[in-house]
Amino acid sequence: MKQVFLKIKENQLIAKNTMRMVLTGDISPAPQPGQFVNIKTDGFYLRRPISVCDADGETLTIIYKIVGGGTEKMSKLARGETLDVLTGLGNGYDTSVSGDRALLIGGGVGVPPLYLLAKRLISEGKDVFAVLGFNTASEVFYEDEFKALGAKSVTVTTVDGSRGVKGFVTDALPCGCTYFYTCGPEPMLRAVYKALETDGQFSFEERMGCGFGACMGCTCRTVTGYKRICTDGPVLKKEEIVSWKD
C-alpha cells in the first residue's frame, strides 16, 4: 500500500449513475488486476474503496457508481483537483492458473476490474470471453472497450432485455472455457458459483473500515480460515469459499 495524491484528469458520466475517473500522478507500482484504491472525500469520514479499471505508466482509471453522498460528491469533483488515495490495495486476480480460455463475468460496477484483467490475460496470449451483466441498456458500459482489447467474445446481458441477451449473466455463459474470473453483486457470484463446473476466482465487496487489514471490519470465513476481504482478498479462489457449499 502507498498513500499518493493524484490529480483528476477526467471525471465524466459514461452510463446511468456511472462515472469514470482518470487520475494522474505517482501510480507506481503498477496495480494488479483486481486490486483497488481507497479514496478520501472531503466531508466523509471513511474512504471509498474502488477497484482499478485500467492503468498505464501515468494514469489510473476507476469506474464508480453514484450510490450515496460520498460518490455523489466525488462525481462533482472537477478536472485538476487533487485526491488523497491509498493505492495497491488487495491481492488481485491470479492469472497464472487461467489456462488458455478464460471466462470473465462481470455485473454492473463489477465489470471495471475485469477490464484490466482482460488486458493482462490477452497480453499473456490467452483467449478472453467476456459476459457483462447490467439491469438495463442505459447502464451498459465498456462493451466496445472489451472488444477493442481483442476479447474473443463480449456478451452483454440486461435484466429487462433492453440490450443484448435478456436475463442474467448465467443465461449467457459460453462453453469450453478453462477457468473463470468474476466480480459483481453477491447474488450474481452465487449464481456463477453454482452454474460453472470449472475453477475460478471471485472478487468480493464488503464495507471496510481501513481497507488495509488493520480493523477486521471486512472479515469472512473461508475453508482456509478467516480472511480479510481488503488484504487477503478481495479475490478468493472458488475452492476457498465455504458459505455456498450446500
Next chain:
Amino acid sequence: MKQVFLKIKENQLIAKNTMRMVLTGDISPAPQPGQFVNIKTDGFYLRRPISVCDADGETLTIIYKIVGGGTEKMSKLARGETLDVLTGLGNGYDTSVSGDRALLIGGGVGVPPLYLLAKRLISEGKDVFAVLGFNTASEVFYEDEFKALGAKSVTVTTVDGSRGVKGFVTDALPCGCTYFYTCGPEPMLRAVYKALETDGQFSFEERMGCGFGACMGCTCRTVTGYKRICTDGPVLKKEEIVSWKD
C-alpha cells in the same frame, strides 16, 4: 437577515494573518455600518461571524484574521468560489446621535466595521477622527484607506511602537470630539470606556451559535435587561453597559 450565495471576487492577505475578502452577488439590502455577515465554511459546523468593512451596490468587503481552522480554510478559498452567507445581521451603529465630530477607535480586526461607519458619517457631513490600534507594524492595515475617505485625522498606535504612536489607542485619543464609536477586543473597549467622558457606542464580540437571535448563545446583561449580542447588538450604547460601571 437573508441567506445569499456570494461569489469570491478577491481573497488576499493585506497584513500579518489578516485577509480581505471581496464578495459579489445579491447584497441587498445595503448593510448598515456595524452589521455583520455569518459565513459557512466546508468542514466546520458553525458559521463564522465577520463584520462588514465596506459595501456598494455589487460588492461586500470583509476583513478577517486567521485565528483557527475555519478562518485558515477561508483564507485558502479561491476567486470564483461561492460562499453560503447570512447577511444583514446585527443592529449596527446609530449615526444620528454622533454630533459633528465623531471619534472612531478600532483595535485589530475591530478596525474594519469602522471603515464603513466612517464612510457613512463623512457622507452625512460629519468630521471623522480615527484612532487605529495594532500590536505591531506588520499587522497595520487601512491607515491610507481611512485617510482617502477624508478623515480629519488618522492615528495609528502599535503596542511595540514599531509604527505610529507607541502604546494603546487610549494613548492617542484626540480631544474635542462630540461622540465616539469603537470596536475591538474587550480590554480595549473597557479602556476606552474609562478614558472618554463623551457618550459613544461599543461593538462587542461573543461566540455565537446562530447569529440571528435563536439560540441565546451570546447573551449579555445591560441596564435595559438581557440582550443578544447577535441581534440586539453587536453595538451597545455606553449608557446600556452595566458590567464596567465600577
Next chain:
Amino acid sequence: MEGLKKEPKTGLKEEPKNAAGEKSRLACGTCVTLCGEPLSNPVIPASGTFGYGAEFAKLYDINILGTFSFKGTTREPRYGNETPRIAECASGMLNAVGLQNPGVDKVISEEIPRMGKFFSKKVMANVSGFSLDDYVYTCERLDAVEKVGWLEVNVSCPNVHGGGMSFGTSAEPAAKVTSAVKKVCRKPVIIKLSPNVTDIVSIAKACEAAGADGVSLINTLMGMRIDISKRRPLLANKTGGLSGPAVFPVALSMVYKVAAAVKIPVVGMGGVSCAEDVIEMMMAGAAAVEVGAANLVDPFACKTIVEKLPEVMDRYGIKNLSDIIGVSNNG
C-alpha cells in the same frame, strides 16, 4: 433491541381526537399523530434552537411545520450561564445556555400571545425545573394555555447544576416528576430524556408506567472543549451539551431501543439535519422527529426538510410516514 414491535407507534388511543388523527394520517403521506394529536408532518424544531419562533417566522411561514417546541421554561426568570456558552466541535456544537428564559409568567403573558400572530397551530411547551414543585407549577400553568398542545418535560438539561439533569439520570425521580405533572395536566405529557445514562430504556419504561403520554430523546450529550492557548475550558460552564450530526448515531440507537420497549410514542431527536435523517429516525421507531442544532447553522433547515420529505419518500417507496415507524426493528 430484541423487543418485538409489529405495531407502528402513533400513540393512537380510542378517543374522538384520534379519529381526527386517523383522518389526518390518511389525509396526507407525511401526516402523523403525536399522542393522538394530528401533525401535518413529523418535523418539530427542538426546544432551545427555535426561540419562540419569531426569528424564523420572519424567514418563512412556520405553519408548514408539524409544530415546534419553544424555549425551555422555568417557574422563575433565568439569565442562564455566563458566556462563552457556545463551542464548536466536529459535526456539532456544545451549548451551555443554562435555560435562559423570562419565566413562565412572561412566557404566558407575552411570548405565547405574540406567537399567535405568526403560528396558528398548537405549540409544544418545553418545561424545566429544579424541584418537583417547579415542574408541577410550571406545567399546570402552561397546560391551561389554549395554544399549548403538548407539554415536553425536560428532566435532562445537562447545563444547570443540581437542575433538571438530576431528575433524568435515574428511573425513580423521572417517574416521580412524570406522575406529579400528569396529575395537573390535561394535555399530553412527553418526558424529554437524557442520553447521559447507563440504561435509558429503564428510565423510559418508568416514565411510561408513571403515566407519560410519550418520551422524547435524546437531549444533548455531555461534552467539553478546551482552549489550548488559554489552557482552560472554552465554555464558562466548563462542560456543555453536544448536538449536531455527531450525535445522530447515538440518538438513533437509543430511539431504537426505547421504541422497542415502550408502547407510548417516541419523539426522536439528535443531529437530524435532512429529510433522510427524519426517515431514518422514524424507521428506528420515532413517531415524530425534532430538529435542533440544524436550525442554528441553517435557518431554513426545517423548511427544506418539510419540502424535501415527499420527494425523498417517493425515492424510497414510502407512501405514508406513519407506515415506517419502527420498521427497522424486526426483533
Next chain:
Amino acid sequence: MEGLKKEPKTGLKEEPKNAAGEKSRLACGTCVTLCGEPLSNPVIPASGTFGYGAEFAKLYDINILGTFSFKGTTREPRYGNETPRIAECASGMLNAVGLQNPGVDKVISEEIPRMGKFFSKKVMANVSGFSLDDYVYTCERLDAVEKVGWLEVNVSCPNVHGGGMSFGTSAEPAAKVTSAVKKVCRKPVIIKLSPNVTDIVSIAKACEAAGADGVSLINTLMGMRIDISKRRPLLANKTGGLSGPAVFPVALSMVYKVAAAVKIPVVGMGGVSCAEDVIEMMMAGAAAVEVGAANLVDPFACKTIVEKLPEVMDRYGIKNLSDIIGVSNNG
C-alpha cells in the same frame, strides 16, 4: 468537575523505575511516564485500530510511537460478529467487529514474537473476557510475557452480548475484575472504561480503590445507523461503537472529570486525530493519549502526530508535555 488537582498525574510512584521515568521525562519535551513506565511520547494507537502493528510497520517505523495497544485478546479464539461490521457516520464511524482475535495462546505463540521483528518497545496488551475467570486467565498469561509492558483490561466492549460491557457499566463488577486481575499481574493494570454510563467517575474511583494502576477512556459510544432503502440496521449486530472526531468532546469531558477524581494516571482517547487534540486531551487530564479511528482513515495519522507534536508545543509555549497534564482543571 469541582475536584481540585494541582499535581500533574504522571503516575509516578516511589519506585526505582520511576527514576527512569523522571529521567526520560527530563530527557525530552514529549516524554511522559505511564504508570511509572517511561514513554518517549504520549501517543498510543488504540486497541482494535492497529492490529498487532504489522500493517503499519510496513508504512513507517512504529518505534517512534510511545507504545501501542494490540487487538483485544480473549481466552478462546473468536470470529466476532457477522458482517457488515462497519458503518459511516458524520465525523466518525461505527464498528461492531466483536473482538475477533486468535485467542491468547496464538497471540502469545505467534503474534507477539512476530511483533518483536519490527517493534522494540514494550507493548500494551488489551484483554477482554466474558467471565471473571476469562479476565484472570488471559491477563495472567499475558502478564508473564516479557514484551508486555502494560495490561489494558477492556470492561467496556459494546459489541459482544453479555460480554465485557456488562462488567464496565457499574462500579462493583468493574472493581471485581480489577482486584481479581491485580492479584495475578505484576505489570501495571489499566482498566478501559465505557462512556455509556451515568457516572463514569464512580466506576473509575471503584477501579482505583480496587488497585488499578490506571484507567483508559473512553471506549466507543453505543450507536446505530439504518439502511433506509433496506429498512433495517446497517450493521449485522444492529448497534455498534461510535468513534472518530464526533466523540472527542464527550471523551474530553469524561477524561476531565475522571482525572480530577482519581490519583492514578488516566489514558485519554476518543476521536483524537491531530497533535492539537493530543494536547487538548492532556490539558483535560490525560497522562497519555490513545489514537483510534484516525489510524484507519489515515494510516500515517500517528506518525504525523508524533512528528508535529514538538512544533505544536512550541506554538503554545509548552516545554514539557508532562507539565500540561490536567492544567485546564483549576477546580
